[in-house]
Amino acid sequence: MNAQTAILEKDITPEGGDYEIVRHAIEKISLDYRDQPSLEVLAEEVGETPTGLQKLFTRWAGLSPKAFLQAVTLDHARKLLDSGMPLLEASFEVGMSGPGRLHDLFVTHEAMSPGDYKTRGAGLTIRYGYHISPFGIALIMVTDRGLAGLAFSDA
Template sequence: MNTNSTYTYQQIARAIEHLTANFREQPSLADLAERVNLSEFHFQRLFTEWAGVSPKKFSQYLTLEHAKQQLRNGVPLAEAAYDAGLSGTGRLHDLFVSIEGVTPGQFKQAGSGLTLSYGVFDSPFGRYVLGAINGKIALLHFLNDDENPETIITAAWPEASLRNSPSEVQFLADQIFPLVGEPVSSPAKPLPILLRGSAFQLKVWEALLKIPEGRLASYDQIADAIGQPTASRAVGTAIGSNPVGYLIPCHRVIKKTGLFGGYRWGSERKQAMLGWEAARVNG
């Protein structure tokens, strides 16, 4: 990942925040460039490299009408991601991961002596900490400036011993995010993910993997997909506790009204992810 990726994302995030708050007025290129202290030419080039489309086109993917239209079209949650959206995209798809789920009780029985190796990396959406146990991704958490990676990891995996060793997880990080403006081929074999959660949480997280890239689902649709149509509130709680950002795409779940709703790692980051994916799929 380019070492400038985090700074670039921060600049783009500020522009997206302004776009989201003022999409009805369709802010001009000059206004957006001024917000991030760049020339119009430089901002247009930087944004297009990051998103794959122009700021004007990208803003269309952030409107409420786009979100509502996505929900009206429906999301084929039963459709395997292997069969959805792969042709021509050249990007890592979400079901190119292999989930191994354990309940807290099961982990407690076999959790002693486990070591979680981790490192902090850059992405198109800012810095993140990536943790792995025996080569399996156990955590992907986007970091705010004031967050301590070890505090985050300990809260998620309190029984595991921690080892700050970016070199041990670099091979996983290299397969998750593409360089800005460059495609990523699907990995030779699924990325292994180790999830620790209740049986209900594991069902919800597995359902998220069936939302194709560039599509959206509501909390109610996820509840229906797992066979518990009255559990939309509990579904929201489970989604909010997802320990593996991006790969388990909780950012693709929005309110049935079309509002984007909250996101564990910040609403601007969620909007950036949705626009980035929609632009790449539809562009």
């Protein structure tokens, strides 16, 4: 094995340095999402600079550490709301400072409020249409708050 191959394997194999850094960051976010760890805290935890972690995580995971944290938080919030937990309690349980932050998270990612989600969209209007896209025929769904869904309908 030459030096270039050794460097490449270090970075891309499950035993490699980059893999371990990203794995550790994902684990930290997944376990500590209630603390809403900042990029700086995550970087310190894994021994990287904030900029270095941002670039490495995004390259490996396809999204930023903040976007991954939001996805994990949203997933837990959905489960709590599905179990019947009130919005205020669910907000605090997932580490939000209040229901306004949970509202912003839902609207940004779901195009509906947490209340709309909790009531399974009762009274919510979702408009849709089929549109030509570079990837085929797209089914686009929107609410008054934004994009709610995207699917492709070509075979």
